Amino acid sequence: LICPVTVVNNWRQEALRFTPDLRLMVHHGLARSRGEEFLEQVRGDVLLLSSYSLMVRDADLFTQIAWSGIILDEAQNIKNADTKQWRSAKSLRADWRIALTGTPVENHVGDLWSIMDFLNPGLLGSAREFRSRYLTPIQADQDPEALEELKRHTGPFLLRRLKTDQNIIQDLPEKMEMKVFCSLTPEQAAFYTRIVADV
Numbered sequence: 538l539i540c541p542v543t544v545v546n547n548w549r550q551e552a553l554r555f556t557p558d559l560r561l562m563v564h565h566g567l568a569r570s571r572g573e574e575f576l577e578q579v580r581g582d583v584l585l586l587s588s589y590s591l592m593v594r595d596a597d598l599f600t601q602i603a604w605s606g607i608i609l610d611e612a613q614n615i616k617n618a619d620t621k622q623w624r625s626a627k628s629l630r631a632d633w634r635i636a637l638t639g640t641p642v643e644n645h646v647g648d649l650w651s652i653m654d655f656l657n658p659g660l661l662g663s664a665r666e667f668r669s670r671y672l673t674p675i676q677a678d679q680d681p682e683a684l685e686e687l688k689r690h691t692g693p694f695l696l697r698r699l700k701t702d703q704n705i706i707q708d709l710p711e712k713m714e715m716k717v718f719c720s721l722t723p724e725q726a727a728f729y730t731r732i733v734a735d736v
């Protein structure tokens with residue numbers, strides 16, 4: 538499972554809670570295993586949690602494994618096919634792949650190609666074919682037929698929930714907001730005041 542570094546610990550907590558019998562390995566930080574030690578630790582049934590930056594930095598290790606599956610959380614991190622993150626994700630071998638993202642595709646139709654090409658290589662053609670067949674007609678020309686065709690090709694692979702869907706709303710808990718105020722120490726307040734004055 539690859540995710541932003543800011544949620545590695547959240548995923549660790551969730552894994553411990555929901556899959557307590559599954560061996561868990563967090564590949565993160567300076568003390569993370571490398572080389573043969575890493576390869577030995579990922580043998581057998583193990584859930585490996587790591588970050589996008591380490592997927593790139595430790596690509597030589599990650600690509601040596603034939604993974605059962607790969608899950609990308611916050612998959613918008615690979616929306617640009619010209620990045621090392623996308624190339625590293627694409628180079629991983631796995632029997633199945635899942636991409637989780639809360640970022641709507643409506644932001645930019647082009648984001649869909651790189652994520653779908655990670656999930657189902659070739660489904661939407663090459664980047665150039667996608668651009669001429671879907672991206673330009675949809676974004677520039679507002680072509681409803683191109684949009685419908687794209688929906689037909691991708692629909693079976695997208696599990697999408699809208700917060701406005703009444704069935705979903707019933708499943709969601711009430712929103713909770715907590716304000717926690719933390720006072721600055723006198724040293725922190727003085728430092729803050731100096732920085733503000735400098736700016």
